[in-house]
């Protein structure tokens with residue numbers, strides 16, 4: 001026994017050193033990760049009054065929590081050091097000190113009340129809905145967000161509903177009320193620079209306010225784990241000047257323009273009707289007999305919808321805002337535009353020269369290979385054979401060429 005003791009001590013000392021080193025690395029890594037510059041989803045960089053309210057509350061709460069934390073750690077350190085085991089006799093055991101205990105119960109209660117007052121008033125301010133100037137609906141679905149603008153006097157007037165996906169376009173300085181729900185599981189809508197997060201729950205409508213002080217693009221992502229491609233369920237809010245927003249709205253409801261006869265895009269239109277239109281709506285599209293083609297995603301997709309592609313090329317991203325429709329340079333032109341030019345840069349839409357063709361082509365070639373989705377026909381018993389996401393469609397490269405030519409005109 002005598003001989004064993006020293007080796008054990010040496011071993012436990014080296015492992016303690018190792019643990020200390022690992023902890024130091026972990027703390028340092030966390031600290032360094034917190035220093036990220038230019039992070040588009042930074043809650044410490046609010047860009048509108050709602051996020052600003054949360055930020056101001058954060059400052060108060062972190063200050064109080066910080067002081068409490070420092071005091072607690074200081075007292076603990078002194079106690080650990082002063083009363084460490086030095087082989088002294090066990091101290092006298094008592095029932096405690098009632099006066100001290102009462103004081104130590106009252107102080108935290110007072111602190112909690114002090115934190116609760118600004119917290120509750122911030123919550124109430126963030127839940128106000130009577131000053132809304134524009135209502136926009138979002139619907140979560142595995143794994144993308146549908147964004148729709150119901151007919152209303154708000155948003156500067158919406159006379160015809162607008163349906164889009166992935167990116168929500170708003171007017172800077174307008175108080176937007178997002179009404180959100182879900183078609184399948186619980187998702188969560190969060191644009192960190194504009195407001196806190198809100199769970200979007202099937203069968204319920206939850207609201208969240210959004211307002212951006214300045215034109216710009218504000219990124220977010222689904223923050224409630226919602227299955228296989230949760231990480232590929234992103235969204236962006238694009239805020240622009242009033243004139244640009246009006247131009248965007250007008251463009252969204254423009255009548256359908258069929259491709260010129262004899263072009264590649266015209267072949268794409270037929271391919272689209274044959275291959276895509278059972279799931280994807282393109283407003284105003286007609287078939288060979290001149291009949292309107294109406295998508296039935298509710299019969300072809302388990303959750304009941306597929307993105308409306310009427311104006312696909314007016315968005316900058318696709319498939320849950322996870323991939324860019326714009327090439328890197330063109331996307332940088334929008335992201336880095338001066339605040340007054342954001343709208344104009346965004347309104348240009350995707351042109352042939354700006355198209356990020358590689359990603360879109362990959363998507364059409366085999367969507368579930370690009371974004372994991374439940375589409376394997378062999379394992380779809382649970383959903384009556386309906387995919388959750390876009391299935392593999394075995395298109396030829398010629399068909400893909402045609403479809404891209406057709407989609408490029410959807411703007």
Ligand SMILES: [Cu+2]
Nearest residue numbers: 187222226233
């Ligand atoms: Cu989600």
